[in-house]
Amino acid sequence: MKEAYRIIPVYAGDVSGVASALYELGGMVVMHDPSGCNSTYNTHDEVRWYRKESYIFISGLNTRDAVLGNDDKFMEDIVAAATGLSPAPKFIALCNSPIPFLNGTDFRGIARLLEKRLQIPVFYVKTNGMHDYVDGAGRAFACFANRMLPRSCEKVASLDPVRINLLGMTPLDFADYQNVENLKKQLERAGFTLVANWSYGSSFDEVMTSGQADVNLVLSATGLPLAQKLRELYGQPYVMGLPLGSLAKVLYENIKKAARGEEYCVNPALELLSGEDREEGKTLYLIGEAVLAKSLAYHYVKDLGFHRAVVLCPLEGSKELISPEAGDLLTEGEEELEEFFKDKKNVSILCDPLYRPILPSGAKIYEYPSLSFSGRIFGEHFPVFF
């Protein structure tokens, strides 16, 4: 039964994804929720909350207002908060937990009314607390780009160096900030110029210049809807994957090809590992976010001696990011994963440590804790990929 979870946790939810994505972009995020969403988010799904402030609030919805449809209170409270903060938020993003979804709250209408009163952009990120962070963060990035970025951008024609944006970089997938610093240096050494980082160690001003980039590098599934939006807005191509080991060179070549308008491979790790579903040989199973897991799969097969790598992805919006030909699988719920590994002996599995209770006892586990799954429990051991 996919709904039953005996022992493993669930991934961070969509509302946490929204807040994480927009955290540093200068706006205000309001979760329409009775209680708990913000606490869960800032305790377990966020590493910045103590030292780096952000305008993130919950509405404290109560049953009377929910049943009677008293949206006025919600709006008045937002107006009061937004006008009392200095500097004023550059935008307001609304998102919500299940009850406003069940009672059909008209968030788009509320956003229009608020925008009229406050004279700052207000948009709704469609959530309902029933989806995972990939869905929430992906929507938040795309909504922000759709509402806030200039429609066109004049940029210098030169492709030397190639200018890139990093998409899908949030602590939920890359909790240790060293990832950001190292990746920036690595890309500079490889001859690229970084335009905007979406959005860890970033800012409103930085992401607003995204149109200057030639190519977008998508680092996690949370960045894919944004990549599609930027292609629509500015015609920017995108390449997916993490520049790890020998995959780095492949990615760089494809980024340059994309910048020059030549034929290129969008997701090299996916395409180059496709068709490698051999039944024999040393196999690594990877559980987790699809872009990251597929990049690690490539790295372990091409650089670290594995013959085969299979990605098991329990997250939404990932169907196009895995390869059934390579044996990859979208999974749902704890039991499906437990069943998958039931008869597998002496397997190697790369995953968050909290998957351990449902994996075979003899399995060799490569522990890659992720903020999106085990939260802050393994805070000292978040992986540094670059």
Added chain:
Amino acid sequence: MLKRIGPVNGRDHSQITPEGAVCIIREADFPKPFPWELEYNCPVHENWNIVHTGRLIPECHAIYVCNDNCLRGVIMTADEMKGEQQFSAVMPNERDSINGRLEQVTIDGVSRVIDRLPYRPKAVQVFLVCMHHFVGADERYIFRQLRERYPDIFFMQCWMDPIMQKVAKTPEQKQRYQMMLPVQPLPENLFHVNVLGDDLPLPASCDIARLLAGHQMILRQVQDCQTFAEYKAMGDGWLTLVRSPLAVYGVSRLSRASRRPYLYLSVPMTYEEIRLRLTELMTLVYEKEDENRETSVAKKLAAEEVKAFAEREIPECEAAFARLREKLTGWSVALDYLGCVRPLSTARLLLDHGIRVTKVYADAFDPIEEQDYLWIREHTPMLSIASTNHPRARYVAPVERGMKEKVLAIGPKAAFFENTVHFVNQIESAGDWGFDGIKCLISRIEKALQEEKDPESIVPLKGLGWENCVE
């Protein structure tokens, strides 16, 4: 814990005024000094939540039936306290929630979890959520089905429905009542007095325990029970004591049903109120010891015993205060509602003894504190009351401005907002009570003055007192 979080924003918040987030007590409404608005959530999580409280019952499993966002918080709470073996979940999806299948998914999901557990729990707390209210799920049907399927298991009908908490019973109140239901009346034991509904145990050194011991009576608390059977055996207590306002609802219902008395002993900090509460307790004791004894006689006996007790205790408290006053010269004190069950009573006690309390962090007060509120209004009208969840609360004294010197905080929220390394790290008055509690508090303040602690590595951790595996 990881602390490198990238460059800190360069935003200048110096223009944000504390208006709305802080007020002076002279102008503060009681019991709710701040209106309900958008809420900020500060990174202080040492309080217990329903997961921690639920874990007090031995041989009990918890199953939460809710969606991703809500579920995540409670699952991670359980995992951080290494409680994953006693915690499971059912996560209905969008379709389940809107197509009328929620009851069946709840029943089947809970059943599936129980069937797959490596052990058989004696009791299960099943938590339904806001969503169950809004789709009109039939709670009685759900639990009837579960009890039919698992007649050997004691099911507790709990709720994680914060949408009700501002206008009806809170999830904590309902959970604590359900947790009391296994304690059904057994033949009375005149030497057993129960403490129910509190997170932290009353220490053996507390006034209540010592006075009862003088009458050969012992306190029995859930924290001492090793098995579910031991917990049920508490049903032989003739009197139930409760300190937490969240448990009064449950204890009063239990008392009505069992026809046995209960006493709400909120945690008073002033000498006069402590004496008053102890006298109430001892009156019941004297009445119970001789059921033919008239109440007025019992009251007189109780008052005499408590007076003698207080005459021994108060000089010790006063001596401790004299020491403390000297050590706190030049210091100001801030305290919060997490650290102190009765923040206003605590502030009053300290102010009355010459300690410079400047700020109380609380978003609302227990009405039982009204006399303390009035006393402080009269004697220290400029005392600040600060909200912890107002949208501007974070910006009144942002941590970016650095550590404060010569500020002592009592409670983790005061420690965070005051950004001080000198703080008493306690929640719920550390479980202490009465004159003993005053002496313990003074001792902790003295210790906090001597040692420095890093609030950032302490106050974000959940459930003070439980094991915590956050690295």
